[in-house]
Amino acid sequence: DAGVIQSPRHEVTEMGQEVTLRCKPISGHDYLFWYRQTMMRGLELLIYFNNNVPIDDSGMPEDRFSAKMPNASFSTLKIQPSEPRDSAVYFCASSLAGRGTEKLFFGSGTQLSVL
Amino acid sequence: GEDVEQSLFLSVREGDSSVINCTYTDSSSTYLYWYKQEPGAGLQLLTYIFSNMDMKQDQRLTVLLNKKDKHLSLRIADTQTGDSAIYFCAVSSGSARQLTFGSGTQLTVLP
Numbered sequence: 001d002a003g004v005i006q007s008p009r010h011e012v013t014e015m016g017q018e019v020t021l022r023c024k025p026i027s028g029h030d031y032l033f034w035y036r037q038t039m040m041r042g043l044e045l046l047i048y049f050n051n052n053v054p055i056d057d058s059g060m061p062e063d064r065f066s067a068k069m070p071n072a073s074f075s076t077l078k079i080q081p082s083e084p085r086d087s088a089v090y091f092c093a094s095s096l097a098g099r100g101t102e103k104l105f106f107g108s109g110t111q112l113s114v115l
Numbered sequence: 116g117e118d119v120e121q122s123l124f125l126s127v128r129e130g131d132s133s134v135i136n137c138t139y140t141d142s143s144s145t146y147l148y149w150y151k152q153e154p155g156a157g158l159q160l161l162t163y164i165f166s167n168m169d170m171k172q173d174q175r176l177t178v179l180l181n182k183k184d185k186h187l188s189l190r191i192a193d194t195q196t197g198d199s200a201i202y203f204c205a206v207s208s209g210s211a212r213q214l215t216f217g218s219g220t221q222l223t224v225l226p
Binding site: 108 | 159
């Protein structure tokens with residue numbers, strides 16, 4: 001299995017532009033998570049899905065952020081409009097329910113820089 | 116909510132043992148995890164322990180859990196330069212299917 005695949009690996013954009021981050025979870029996994037990592041705040045859970053349905057989006061910073069999961073093999077995180085304070089590494093992770101543990105498998109992340 | 120604390124930095128000599136510590140606040144946490152993050156990469160699950168266990172050993176890794184003190188540690192025996200990375204403690208919280216991560220401990224292995 002190729003693991004969790006995220007694209008792009010790096011994104012540099014200007015303030016006010018729309019940014020779309022993409023994620024392909026591990027095949028067969030039914031949970032998908034979006035995290036943000038910064039030096040100041042560490043790892044923050046933004047939103048997670050179960051069977052393509054958003055379960056908890058309380059970590060999404062504000063209305064500028066939105067996430068979708070149109071099918072079991074694809075999810076997007078969109079920021080519109082982007083701001084410099086959104087600069088961070090964004091991770092997608094997936095897991096499989098029913099085993100009693102939260103074994104998350106992480107992608108390599110998208111390094112976002114908003115100028 | 117859950118709070119997970121770790122020290123930020125640890126340096127050891129190659130061949131020595133490393134001990135990375137973590138404290139948490141939620142006594143109902145059922146599973147506790149250690150993840151490793153190498154530069155430019157995502158987090159990788161190293162090991163985990165169920166809350167009814169005191170210790171778990173997996174090759175060079177030993178996890179110790181003190182539920183009374185809400186203290187978790189990860190011991191790496193015979194630390195190698197390839198072990199240099201950031202190590203995250205994480206705990207499951209209540210009924211929510213999500214983890215709370217600590218801030219991470221940067222382990223530096225000196226030759």
